[in-house]
Amino acid sequence: MQFPIKAKLKDGTPVELVLAENDDVAAVQDLYRVIVEEGTSYPHQHPLDREGVVDYWFRGKTTIVAYSTEDPRAEGLLGAFYLKPNWPGRARKVANAGFIVAPAWRNKGLGWLLGATMLDYARSLGYHSVIFNLVFSQNPVARALWVKLGFSDLGVIPRAVENADGTYQDAVIMFCSLK
Numbered sequence: 001m002q003f004p005i006k007a008k009l010k011d012g013t014p015v016e017l018v019l020a021e022n023d024d025v026a027a028v029q030d031l032y033r034v035i036v037e038e039g040t041s042y043p044h045q046h047p048l049d050r051e052g053v054v055d056y057w058f059r060g061k062t063t064i065v066a067y068s069t070e071d072p073r074a075e076g077l078l079g080a081f082y083l084k085p086n087w088p089g090r091a092r093k094v095a096n097a098g099f100i101v102a103p104a105w106r107n108k109g110l111g112w113l114l115g116a117t118m119l120d121y122a123r124s125l126g127y128h129s130v131i132f133n134l135v136f137s138q139n140p141v142a143r144a145l146w147v148k149l150g151f152s153d154l155g156v157i158p159r160a161v162e163n164a165d166g167t168y169q170d171a172v173i174m175f176c177s178l179k
């Protein structure tokens with residue numbers, strides 16, 4: 001599979017998905033700060049420093065970033081995903097991935113494009129399947145998107161995630177076979 005991948009969002013915006021480089025770390029850090037502040041999709045409670053972002057989003061992973069090609073720098077980072085083995089060694093053919101789309105760029109088909117690209121890429125790298133370990137049960141947009149891309153629920157981790165108000169929500173483990 002070859003990057004960059006060029007595509008158009010539902011609103012006609014031309015986008016390019018490229019393999020992330022060192023220069024993209026700051027943009028991923030900025031977007032992940034927004035995601036952590038939302039507090040509704042990832043476990044971190046506080047923004048990550050640069051080293052934390054490198055560790056969570058880049059180290060041991062393949063990271064893909066999406067930019068608008070009309071004026072890439074002016075628009076900033078639209079979204080990103082990482083792909084990695086979920087386990088080492090004998091279980092390395094089960095992949096894991098994480099996705100983020102900037103709030104202003106949601107509901108334009110970018111999440112679907114990133115997800116479909118991840119599945120093609122994972123297949124081309126020889127993975128047998130993809131598992132999501134911690135899909136927040138109260139994240140209906142993500143859950144519906146993953147079902148649309150071929151994932152199904154494997155199980156529920158009761159009260160896995162603490163909400164901002166101190167209550168807890170379940171997390172769902174989702175799985176997609178690439179065979």
Ligand SMILES: CC(C)(COP(=O)(O)OP(=O)(O)OC[C@H]1O[C@@H](n2cnc3c(N)ncnc32)[C@H](O)[C@@H]1OP(=O)(O)O)[C@@H](O)C(=O)NCCC(=O)NCCS
Nearest residue numbers: 041099100101105106107108109110111112135140141142
């Ligand atoms: C989940 C996420 C990646 C989806 O990205 P996106 O670019 O908005 O995704 P898309 O535009 O491809 O699809 C969104 C779908 O959700 C639907 N949707 C939007 N708001 C919704 C809502 N409140 N309830 C149900 N569906 C909703 C849209 O209609 C669209 O469906 P359609 O394509 O069938 O019309 C993005 O919302 C995000 O980054 N969220 C925060 C991080 C996150 O949740 N990551 C995944 C963790 S498992």
